[in-house]
Amino acid sequence: METGPRESAQAGPALDGFLLRGRATPTPRQLEEVGVRADSLREVTAVEFLRTMAEESYDVLVLALVGGGVQAMLHGLGRAWQNRTSRPVVVTGYVGVVYEKLADGLLLRHGADLVLANSRQDADRFRAVYEGVGADATSVTEVALPFLGGAPYEGEHDPYTVVFAAQPSVPESRKDRTYLLNRLVQHARRHPEREVLLKLRSKPGEHTTHIEELPYQKLVQRLDPPANFRLVYGNMGEVLDRTDLLVTVSSTAALESLHRRIPTVVLTDLGVREALGNHHFVGSGCLASWDQLDAGHRPAPDEEWVARQGVVADGSYESAFDAARERIAKLLDRPGGLPPLAPYYTPVTAPGYLPGILARHHLGPDGTPLPGAPAADREPGPVRQIVRRAARGAYRHGVQRVAPVIRRMGEL
Incomplete structure (x- = not known):
């Protein structure tokens, strides 16, 4: 999804949202x-x-996409x-914990004016990657995880909720x-009180970034x-409002929980x-197993580790x-406007990698649309919308049902 604020004629800044069409397009x-x-x-x-x-004027453009999408849009x-004398400030970054594909994901985001790092630790790592390949690292800007909030934990609920x-x-x-699910069910049986x-990310059939x-x-x-x-489904913050113990393998929800000082466990x-991804939590003090939890163990987070993770539990x-x-x-106030976007990846630095990334978004090696690229001039009609939804459903069915069966057959 890409969003771009602009000045509204009515009052203050306005926000236009553009949802990039694809398998992970958000649902209502x-x-x-x-x-x-x-x-x-x-x-x-x-x-x-x-x-x-190319036609509209914006002040700030936020590219909220996976790495390949960001690079293609840049x-x-x-x-x-x-051919324009001015352009918006382009911002990108990550929503949660960066525990895999650090160099790959970062270099795909290079070229934006701001690459947001959600913690002091991430900011240090991001700059090291950019400087290590000889790329400009001034875009790296330290912020905090963008979805933190909620009241701090004040003690056990009735009933106690895991x-x-x-x-x-x-x-x-x-x-x-299946193992994790069995252990969770066993925990429920051991503690009927x-x-x-x-807590599930999406309902059956909904699109997610990771299928x-x-x-x-x-x-x-x-x-x-x-x-x-x-x-349970829905907003993680609302679920945490009644949580006494948050357990996960490596979800960013662990940092949401730590921010609110809810007892938090990362499974080993x-x-x-x-x-x-649970290697990210080494040093956190939160690592534990189901056996330890069943025996009553409650980890205590390491305050110094927490302080480096962007959870700002100090308020x-x-x-x-x-x-x-x-x-x-x-x-925005820079005299003469902003310079052209300058991603690290170019046809010179990555001639065997970049063209494929751009082609997935129907762009040529120089960023121009390829012949035959889809670009409707109006909203699709009801029949086309139905066909599109059916195609997405068929894609998900193939990934979730057909592909696993084929793999199992191949293992025979």
């Missing part, structure tokens, strides 16, 4: 939970978006703005996911969980491994974005 429910209302919102192809950016925008924050792609295997919740091949909703159908066990049952969250605001203001 997911957009509602964001809590930010756009003055206008529409779904577009990459080419439609670039054409709009090159496309560079081409779209090449929440397992599931992730769509961690762990991946049926065996590991507790409420045990499985879930083995959703817990399907796996739990094979079990017979007790009455004090149930599935499947090992502490980069593939799981300074209100000023955490001041540096970003100041940098944007300086760029």
Whole structure:
């Protein structure tokens, strides 16, 4: 999703939202939970978006996309703005914990005016990567995790509530996911006085950035969980309002929980491994196993580690974005306007990598739209919308049902 504030003729800044059409296009429910209302919102192809950016004037443009999408838009925008005397300040970054593909994801985001780092630790790592390849690192701007909030934990609820924050792609295997689900159900049986919740990212059929091949909703159908066990959806902050113990493998929800000083556990049952992402929590004091939890163990977070993670549990969250605001203001007031966008990846530095990234968004090596690129001039009609939804459903069905069967057959 890309959003761009502009000046409204009525009062103050306005916000236009553009949803990049694809398998991860947010649903209305997911957009509602964001809590930010756009003055206008529409779904577009990459080419439609670039054409709009060439024609309209904005002050700030936020590219809220996966790395490849950001890189494609940076090159496309560079081409779209090449004959303009002014352009918006371009901002990008990450929503949560960066525990994998650090160099790859960062270099795909290089070229934006601001690359937001959600913690002091991330800011140090981001600059080291950029400087290590000889790229300009001045865009790295330290902020804090953007979704923190809620009242601090004040003591046990009635009933005492344990929440397992599931992730769509961690762990991946049926065996590991079934193991975690069984341990959660066993915990509910051991403690009938507790409420045990499985917090899921999305409802069946909804789009997510990471497609879930083995959703817990399907796996739990094979079990017979007790009455004090149930599935929950919705805003994580609302679930944390009634949480006494947050358990996860490596979800960013752990940092939301730590921010509110809720007892938080990062599981070690499947090992502490980069593939799981729980290696990010080494030194946090939160690592523990289900056996330890069942025995009554409650980890105590390491305050110094927490302070480096952008969770600002000391209450300074209100000023955490001041540096970003100041940098944007300086760029907007820069004499002579902003220079052209200059991503690290170019046809010279990455001739075997960049063209493929751009082609996925129907852009040529120089950022211009390829012949035949989809770019509708009007909103699709009802029939086309139905076909599109059906195609997305078929894609998800193929990923979640057909692909696992083919893989299992290949292992015979």
